[in-house]
Amino acid sequence: MKKLVSDQLVQYLENRGVEHIFGLCGHTNIAVLAALEKSSIKFVNVRHEQIAAHMADGYARAKKEAAVVLSHLGPGLTNAATGVANAALDSIPMVVIAGDVPSHFYGKHPHQEINLHADASQYEIYRPFVKRAWRVDRPDLFPEILEKAFQLAESGRPGPVLVSVPMDIFSKEVDVALFEKLNHHTKKLHKPSIDNETAKEIVEKLIKAENPLIYAGGGIMLADASKELKELAEHFDIPVAYTLMGKGAISDDHPLALGMTGFWGTKFVNDMCLHADLILALGTRFSEADCSSWEPEYTFNIPKTKLIHIDIDPNEIGRNYPTEIGIVADLKQALSVINRVARELFPNGKENKELKQKISQYKQEFRKQNEEHIRNDCYPMRPERILQEVREVLPRNAFITTDVGWNKNGVGQQFPVYEAGTIFTPGGYCTMGFGAPAALGVKIAHPDKVVVSLVGDGGFGQNPALLATAVEENIPVVWVIMNNHAFGTIAGLEKAHFDTTYGTVFRKDGKPYSPDYAAIAKAYGVEGVKVQAAAEFKPALQRAIEANKPFVIDVEMINVPTPTAGHWNIMDIYSPDRKVHHVSVD
The missing domain is CATH 3.40.50.970 (Thiamin diphosphate (ThDP)-binding fold, Pyr/PP domains)
Incomplete structure (x- = not known):
């Protein structure tokens, strides 16, 4: 049995549990909009595609799953580009489905086509910032591409992907078996963890360090690992500094929370990082503003300070600082193992009342500095x-x-x-x-x-x-x-x-x-x-x-x-x- 691709696309999204799609109409995507009218999925209509992309970004962060953007070709896709790039640099999962020129008009320069360097090449615009950009050249390939798109957006280091679909493909019919086959494929991949030996090595280095410090990035939120981070910090009384994206990883009123580092950090927080002898970095790319342009006299003096870095993306480990132990793992999984091993090796943990008093005094003094303005x-x-x-x-x-x-x-x-x-x-x-x-x-x-x-x-x-x-x-x-x-x-x-x-x-x-x-x-x-x-x-x-x-x-x-x-x-x-x-x- 065959059905329209547009109808089967909407059915596929419903089966994935998609509840909202953000976007704007155009002549290339109205077949999908017509199918959405009969769907349980809510289409959130906007007046500009950048609004749709930013709305989807906020939705994905709050919902902790990939958001979906529906775009028109050409100016619609370029209008959305800034919002999609923003999601990419913050590792936010997003699937952008964009209408494209009719496949039978490749090379003829149809209405709103982008083709100065290659025919039907609008998907190339997104290549520098999405995890992958597909152009669907045959209707029978669309189901498989769609499944790959969601899987890639949500796995590893999350991020946006683009599926550029010629408008005629939305209006073709394909066998429903092609979409039904996807129902048997898992919609959630198991994430990598660490072994006991690696966890033991980390725990022993933390306990031996005189001034250890945890540096939390936005990866903590992406992995939903704030509880595990707090448990580790409290077990050994290790102070926690954070990046701009890591704000909230530990409550700001926690006695071990230091604050944000770098250019907009404070001297106290930067000095705590500078004088740490061991830093456990969790889900951060050590960005420029957070790291005082990586100049060693201001925030991080690595390799004098030893670094252990855990991140889901291997490209970030060692990019800006040499790393003594680099681990590619999901932070929630990795911290769960580290916490278990920490309790086994050092059941009583470690207490540092002097440190917590020092942090408390700093916070009081900082608040006093702002009293006059408040x-x-x-x-x-x-x-x-x-x-x-x-x-x-x-x-x-x-x-x-x-x-x-x-x-x-x-x-x-x-x-x-x-x-x-x-x-x-x-x-x-x-x-x-x-x-x-x-x-x-x-x-x-x-x-x-x-x-x-x-x-x-x-x-x-x-x-x-x-x-x-x-x-x-x-x-x-x-x-x-x-x-x-x-x-x-x-x-x-x-x-x-x-x-x-x-x-x-x-x-x-x-x-x-x-x-x-x-x-x-x-x-x-x-x-x-x-x-x-x-x-x-x-x-x-x-x-x-x-x-x-x-x-x-x-x-x-x-x-x-x-x-x-x-x-x-x-x-x-x-x-x-x-x-x-x-x-x-x-």
Whole structure:
């Protein structure tokens, strides 16, 4: 028996348990949309493909499974590219199904074809950042490619894949046996662990080290291994520092939690890493900003410090630092074995009250440094006060999405996160415009949780059309727009090094300019509040959360840099003979 490929595709996705698809229509994919109308799968319609990709990214992070994007060919696919690349650099599983030109028109340059270097080559655009890009050349091959696509997206180091499908193939018929055969194949692969001998070697090195340290990356969340990480840290009283993507791996109020490293880390945290004699790195790629541009005098001095590195991706082990023990394994599996062996060899563990007292004292002193700004009644508001009041209002298990600027750097440094996997940041690609649409995907995945997006006016202004989707789908996200009338972080950099803010601040007739985002929200049918005084912000946020509907809060913020004693060698590139970072911008 034969059926249309489009119908069988939707049936296949239903059988996989797919509940939502994010995308936008085009003449190449309407056969799939027609099939989806009769499906239990919800198609989430957007106004721009980048919104769809970022929504799918947030959904996949929160749901912990591959998200699906449906795209049109050509401009549809290129519009989505930034969001897909962002997912790739943060190791987020995603399957992009894109319509393509009709297979019988290869070489004729049909409507919207990308073919300057090869015929029917749109799938080549994604090759630098997806795990694999397929073009489906025959309808009978589509089922097998689809199965491979999901398996590859979710296995090993997760990431996006592309399946580019000529539109005529969606409308062809194939034998249902080709799809039914896939039902017998496992949908979840067993992940690699480590053996007892390797675990024993790691445990013995940890117990012998004078100043061991655990360095947690985003891989902890991808592996759902925060519980195992906490168990190991507590058994031996080992302090835990984390990357930007690793924030939340251990609760920020845990007595062994240090904080974020690198440029936006603090001197205390960087010094703890610098003076460690052994580091157990878990699920991190040692990225530049987290590692102070890999210069040994600031954060990590490896190989003077010995490194044990566990990661699911062998390409990351030894990439930036020489590794004494390198292990390719799933972190949850590996840490489970290490914890068992640790209890067997050292049932009483190890206690370090002095260390915990030292960490506690540092945290108290750090909080005191911000007290003046937190209590400041000035308007525009201090960013420190905005973050403090957001934290006071939100429940511990609320989800936060950020963008770039203070809402990423300041949140990483100053905003406590209490539960693993409740903060989503564009760490790898640092994409401006990620946070606002990603929050929609998170809320769809967890409709019972509070979801707040902390974004700048530059980031929110990238794609305000996401508000249309929020209204149509009734997705109650709260957006807090930290509005400094600028691309603030870059403005601070340019001012510090070149004494100008040209091209980085928003002005009209010499005065600060910003659209009225609260009014824009209302035009879309979303409730919006434009805060006029510092005392108004916290009540507005409380009201927004209680409203349980899409809500925009536009709050003006002074343009000051995230304070840091950290190092990033772009400063030396700009000003090789001066020691300057960012500065405030009036």
